[in-house]
Amino acid sequence: GENVEQHPSTLSVQEGDSAVIKCTYSDSASNYFPWYKQELGKGPQLIIDIRSNVGEKKDQRIAVTLNKTAKHFSLHITETQPEDSAVYFCAARGGSQGNLIFGKGTKLSVKP
């Protein structure tokens, strides 16, 4: 089945810097890769996603890139702000079963 590895587990940046979180997946048939943000005391919320027929997608300060050959995808946050501090999860949809498989999460801290 699908396996998703996420790095780093913790990330601390200064306000205004960029943050990058990377994930790798194992199932070459996976075709959907969402990113979720979980704020303290809340459930995860989708912030951006990408499908396997696209290499990059942007939404304001957030971008996701996908390298199907290498089976990895990354979340890029530019001009980070304190409100970006949260736990971020990547996920991949396994090709055969179809359920989302999540990475273990990255705790991002943005220091003012």
Added chain:
Amino acid sequence: EAQVTQNPRYLITVTGKKLTVTCSQNMNHEYMSWYRQDPGLGLRQIYYSMNVEVTDKGDVPEGYKVSRKEKRNFPLILESPSPNQTSLYFCASSSYSPGETQYFGPGTRLLVL
């Protein structure tokens, strides 16, 4: 407002005392799922349901039961809770297929003594 609700939000119980965590969504979603979140382990799927009366095991189903008698509700049942089921539980729903955007509930924090 489109949302997934869970009750209770916090629960302390003792080993072996049956409990149910309710989940309800108002978006007419076919797909619903339960996850548990543990430090360092991320989100792991317990059970999921593709539609009414259709349920299936996820990655960590041992010790849990679910039912899907109505489209909007997907309760999680712990028949005989044990301390290793102490965790943060999330219900989620999506339309059509599990690969579409999943909407998560606010979570239920469970402590089993």
